[in-house]
Structures are given as structure tokens and as C-alpha cells.
Amino acid sequence: MPVSSKYLFVASMDVEPDKESLFNEVYDQEHIPNLLKVPGVISVARYRMRELTMLIGGERKVMRFEKEPQHHALYEIESPDVLLSDSWGKAVEQGRWAQEVRPYTKNRRHILSERVG
Numbered sequence: 001m002p003v004s005s006k007y008l009f010v011a012s013m014d015v016e017p018d019k020e021s022l023f024n025e026v027y028d029q030e031h032i033p034n035l036l037k038v039p040g041v042i043s044v045a046r047y048r049m050r051e052l053t054m055l056i057g058g059e060r061k062v063m064r065f066e067k068e069p070q071h072h073a074l075y076e077i078e079s080p081d082v083l084l085s086d087s088w089g090k091a092v093e094q095g096r097w098a099q100e101v102r103p104y105t106k107n108r109r110h111i112l113s114e115r116v117g
Contacts, residue, residue, distance in 0.1 A: 003076055004042070005076045005077060005078055006078075006079075006114060007076075007077045007078065007079060007080060007114055007115070008074060008112075008113045008115075009074075009075040009077050009082075009083060009110070009111070010072060010073070010075070010109075010111045010113070011073045011108070011109075012068075012072045012073075012107075012108065013070075013071055013108040013109070014069050014070050014071065014105065014106050014107040015070075015071065015101075015104055015106075016105075016106075019101065019104040023071075023101055023104070023105070026096045026097055026101045027073070027097075027101070028046070030095035030097060031095065031101075032044045032073075034091040034094045034095060034097075037087075038082060038085065038087040039082070039085070039087055040078040041076075041078075041082060041088075042078065043075075044073060044074070044076075045073070045074050046072070047071075047072045047074070048070055048071055049069070049070045051063075067107075068107075069109055080112055083112070
């Protein structure tokens, strides 16, 4: 996903283990398609955290982030106003997400970033 917009919205969360299959199904088949219909949403990509091993200062280091959310969705948006629009507000409540999935999510984080370079 080459990011071309000025703004990136990241929604991160954990989900109850027994609801993970439903979480993935609803996110991919309903939630993302609904949000892609919102004017100003350019693209969406989902990721799951994995262990990170990297070289820093010539040393191999394993980074552990046990308290960080495991699931991340990156939304490329045209403007922060997209997140305040009626279309966004309706889309985030559509389908099974609000009633059958959201109650089983936790450790939620939402971040809006603006491109600087």
C-alpha cells in the first residue's frame, strides 16, 4: 500500500480469542467495504503484530511489546474531517461490527498522523 495521502488514521485493538474468527470475517467482509464507501477514505489495509528482531547499534535485539494491541488497520484518508463526517459515523455502525464485534475488542488505540515529508 504506497501511501499517497497526507493523513493516515490507525485503529489498533485486541480481540477476545474466541471471537477472533468473527472479528476477521466481519472486518474484511463488512467493516472495510463500508468504510471504503466513505468520501475521503482512499484505502484500508489490516495488519497483525508479530515479534520483531532487528539490528540496532550493531546488536541484534528482540523487541517485545506485550501490552501493545495486536491488530492494526491503516486508513489512508484525505483529511481529518473524514473522521467527523456523517458518512463515517454511519459506516462505523453498519453491519455486525457495532453489536457483534466491537464489544469484544479491548486495548483500543486510535492515532491520526500527518505526513511531514
